[in-house]
Amino acid sequence: MGRSPCCEKAHTNKGAWTKEEDQRLINYIRAHGEGCWRSLPKAAGLLRCGKSCRLRWINYLRPDLKRGNFTDEEDELIIKLHSLLGNKWSLIAGRLPGRTDNEIKNYWNTHIKRKLIGRGLDPQTHRPLNADAETATSTSPLELINASPPSLPLAEITLINGGINYNNDKPTAEFKPRTDSGSSGVTTDETQQQQQQQQQQETYQQHRDNDELNLELSIGLVPSGTPTSSANCAESELRQLPLQFFASPAAAAAAVVAGPVGLCCHLGFQSRQACGSCQSTNGFYRYQRPLDL
DNA sequence: AATTCCTACAACCGCCGACGA
DNA sequence: TTCGTCGGCGGTTGTAGGAAT
Known part of the structure; x- marks a missing residue:
């Protein structure tokens, strides 16, 4: 029936x-x-x-809809949010007042896709188009969040070239290499997986050491009580974040979008110099100044 | 001027999760 | 616990209008 x-x-x-x-x-x-x-x-x-x-x-x-063309700032924000969330248009729209999920979805398909391709980036993975073919079946950052252990404390998340790090109070974050083996149904034995992961980690390290492409994106929840317009959000404040636990990885991802979020994105060739809004600790960039969203 | 092609976007469709009976 | 309803979401389609030939 x-x-x-x-x-x-x-x-x-x-x-x-x-x-x-x-x-x-x-x-x-x-x-x-x-x-x-x-x-x-x-x-x-x-x-x-x-x-x-x-x-x-x-x-x-709806009377509160914003009409007219998307601004460059909105473009970049959509790109950043898409790199984090994938095709979660409603979540992305939630961070752009006056824009609807349908509008953003259409705009993505007609404009931003081409823009990213023009930059040499894959619109789905946000990774270089000339990357190895095996990365074509890559995992989105949100999928990586979903693949993470349940009830994950989400004090701070750092996404690096598709990998993801969860930094709570430890200055040294564990790097979790992306799994490029394609569909989740594909399995190899454990030693092969370990070797593969080790190899990926080494490759990643080499890229870092050689100052090659920098596609790092950092995101962190703004501590409660911290004004989002604050010019400086010292890292010490981040450390004092109470650990937050979520019932599901999806809830954790939603919290990233629902709450004030600090974003920092580095695109292009690597330089050791961080942008004005973040600072590098142990090789990982962390935002200092939350973005006013 | 007529036709074809392309682009942008409004609208539809089907699926899913939440919720109540 | 099961089932039906509803709202919401993402993918896809249809079409109007402009550009190219």
């Missing part, structure tokens, strides 16, 4: 919305607020599916 349709499709309009339909929807929501989308069309006198009403309102009619 299949699922019942969300609405009676035989008597619903489809396609582009008319001005009259828009006005009916606006008037109804102004009068009654956003409520039960299923019953809204009938109550508002619309021959539309409730889902369609919701989409129209959220993506087009």
Whole structure:
């Protein structure tokens, strides 16, 4: 037995919305607020599916929507957030006031993808396009978070070339190499895996030592009580972060997006000099100044 | 001027998780 | 515990309008 349709499709309009339909929807929501989308069309006198009403309102009619082209700052923020979250458009949209997930998704597919390709980066992995073919089936940073042990303390996360480090109170972070073996179903025996990981770690170290490409991205939760507009967020403050535990890796990832987040991204060729907003400790860049998002 | 191609984006579809009965 | 409903999400499609031929 299949699922019942969300609405009676035989008597619903489809396609582009008319001005009259828009006005009916606006008037109804102004009068009654956003409520039960299923019953809204009938109550508002619309021959539309409730889902369609919701989409129209959220993506087009909402008064707080920002219209117009994306700014360069928004571009870069989307790129950074995508490198962290993958295609989690709703989470990304949550960090861009006035922008919708649909809008960002479309903008990504039409503009940013090309922009990244122009920079020589793979839009999905954010890694160099000329990287080895075996990295094509790479794991997204969010997947790496999901692959991490449950109830992970998320005081600070550092993503490095697709790898991920969890830094809590230890100055030396353990590097977790990315797993490039493709689908999670592929398994090798343990010694092979260990050898592979060791090799990857050595390769990574070599790249670091040789000052080659720097694709580091650091992210940390802003300590509670720290003003996000603060010019300086000393690392000592970060150390005092109470450890936070999350019920699931997904919850941890969501917390990264929901709360104030400090981001620092280094693209291009490696230089030992950190940007003004972060500092390097033990080879790992950490943000100093939270980004005002 | 007509036709074809390309781009941008609004809208739809199907799936999933949360929630209540 | 199971089942049905609902809201939300991401992927995909349809189409209007502009550019190229």
